Each structure stands twice: as structure tokens, then as C-alpha cells.
Amino acid sequence: MQQVPPAYPGMREQDVDTPALIVDLDALEHNLDRMAALIAPTGAKLRAHAKTHKSPVLAHWQRARGAVGQCVQKVGEAEALIWGGVDNLLLTNQVMGSSKLARFVALSGMAEIAICVDDLRHIEALEATGADASRRINVLVEIDVGMDRCGVAPGAPAVALAKRIAASPHLRFKGLQAYHGGAQHLRTPQEREEAIRGAVRDTTQTLDLLHAARLECDIVGGAGTGTFEFELASGIYTEIQAGSYCFMDADYARNHGGHAAGFAHALFVLTTVMSQTRPGRAVVDSGLKALAVDSGLPLVHASDIHYTGASDEHGNLRWDAGAGVAGVCLGEKIRLIPGHCDPTVDRYDWYVGVRQGRVEAVWPVAGRGAGS
Ligand SMILES: *Cc1c(COP(=O)(O)O)cnc(C)c1O
DSSP, rough: OOOSSOOTTTTGGGGGGGSSSEEEEHHHHHHHHHHHHHHHTTSSSSEEETTTTOOOOHHHHHHHOOOOOOEEHHHHHHHHHHHHHHOEEEEEOOOOHHHHHHHHHHHHHTTTEEEHHHHHHHHEEHHHHHHHOOOEEEEEEEEEOOOOSSOOOOTTHHHHHHHHHHHHTTTTEOOOOOOOOGGGTTTHHHHHHHHHHHHHHHHHHHHHHHHHTTTOOEEEEOOOOOTTTHHHHHHHHOOEOOOGGGGHHHHHTTTTTTTTOOOOOEEEEEEEEEEOSSTTTEEEEEEETSSOOTOOOOTTTTSSSSEEEOOOOOOOOEEEEEGGOOOOOOTTEEEEESHHHHHHHHOOOOEEEEEEEEEEEEETTTOOOSSO
């Protein structure tokens, strides 16, 4: 861990050491308010996905705007949030391994928490863990609604698992997890809507069969930043799991022709120009170890300069000086918009919250790291 934060409150953004993970607090609050306003008139609730921010601080801000709780992707994230005072979590994933399951069950004594399964063997392992700890575990069945990742087939196979959960003395059937991750970054709204139409069809069919079997769902969860308006419109999802909306990233902006669809870019990597030997080009101190590039290279914020390549600790910038594009100078600090927010956040120990050029708050990325 980087024990010394790269910034302290009151400092100017320009004095923050780089690379640093900057959150523009005005933009963040705009995003949180906008999502709250979009969800409020519907019957659904927001259960924001914390794999994006990994921070109980952000979870509390979302809760203050009406979120019922948080989603997490792994036990380590759940621990970081619960130790930070978050009291309602859904682990939107399958967990295997006795030590992890024991950690999960221990958390159920500290917060309301549920987990997803897609296999009888998960149910057997959870029942054994619950029996061992004398606890009752909340369980959702995850169905594959087109993502082709985790999830049992919708319909009868899902109902068979739900029945088994309901018949297990140390488990409680809580509902369905029906997330279509593959739909989030389809480039046109028509493609995204079409994909979610399929997810809604699969989920509705499964809900009907569950109802016929007298198994009711407290939670029907799914949706991300790219599709949540379609899941909301369906009326069958009780909880919306959008995560990236709080920060937005360059790849989500590409869903909307290069702008952030009413949400603002709130997450940046602040970087320093460390070399500038030729006209129209420069090198910054943020490369692969400062930015996730799996969803494309970062953008240079509010500029026509292009970030054209990343190596471990270097990022290459190019601009067309002949066309009058203003370049950057040696030593200058600039904001980059990451291609993919979640794994970029995971590379940092500290958030640096900035408002109008001044550092207002510095807080840890509590749940970061590859450990789970
Ligand atoms: C990542 C994820 C989300 C949130 O997706 P965003 O695109 O970040 O909004 C929601 N649900 C599940 C299960 C996820 O894995």
C-alpha cells in the first residue's frame, strides 16, 4: 500500500503528485443525483455495484440518495464495505472454497447480505457452511440471460435450484439475479434494447414458473449503466445494479457518440508530462500501471491531444501542431479519462476528491487489490 497519500485537503490539484486518481466531486454528485432522480419515480431501487468504486465512503453517498444497498463481486469487497459501515449487500457472484464461504457467513452476522448460486453444488456448500455456523444464508439464483458467463439456464433449471434452496434449513430463497453484462457496451441503443428484451423475456418466464411453484422473489436484480433504462421500463426488475454511472469512463462515453449521456466524467488520472523532446509529441508518467486499457486507451480531458500508446510507466501523447492544436509543456499536469473505470480504480490506494481545482478530501480505495 502507498502509505502516504499523494495529496492533502486544501492543496491545489496542480500540486498533487502523479499518477493520482482524481474524483471531480461536483461531477460525481451530479451523477449520483441524476441516477437517483431517474430511479425515484419507478417502483425499482438502486443497489449500486461497488466493484466500480470499492469504497464505503461512496456507498454511503449513494445510500444517502436512496440506494437500498450495494452489490459486490467478491468477499474481500464485501468485507471492505461492511467494515466501513455498509449494512446491506448482495454478492452478485458465485463463491467456492470453504475459507471464503466461512468469511462470507461471518459477515452475515454484521450486515444484511445475500449471495448468488447457479449450481446445486453451491447450494450444498452454502447449506453446510450455514449449518456449521448456525446461520441462515440469503440466496439468489443467477440465471444466464444472454451474457454467456455465470448463471443457470432460465426456466425449469432455475426453478429446480430455487426449490432446493427453499428446502434447505440454513438457506433462504431471496430471488433472481438476471444481469446481462454483454449488453452494456453494445454501441447503439437499439442493440442494447434488443438484448434486454431477451433478458426480460427469460426473467419473466422464470418468474412465472417460480410463482406457480409458490416461490416469491424479494429481489429481481440486474442492469448496468448501459441498459438500466430498459430494465426499469420492463417493470420486472426490483433492483438496478448500475456501477460505472458514478464515474463514467471513455468506453461508456463511446456508447453515446463520445459524450456521457447526461452523466459527467467524474474520474480522472492526473498525470505529469515528463518528456517533450519533439514538436507534436510528449510522454506522460501514466502507462499500463496507472490505467486499465482493456476497453481502449484513455482520452485527454478537454483537449485535441491524443493518448496513442501505453507501456509500463509511460504514456505517449501526439497532437497536430500544424493544425493549431495546443500541446502540453514539460512538467504540466493534465487529466486523463480512463477507458475502463473499475480496473483503473483498483490500481490506486487513494482517491483524491477535487472541487474547482482544490483538493477537498482524500480517502482510501478500501476494497482494492486482486485478493478476494
Ligand atoms: C459490473 C456489474 C454491474 C454494473 O455494471 P456497470 O456497467 O459498471 O454499470 C451490475 N451488475 C453486475 C452483476 C455486474 O457484474
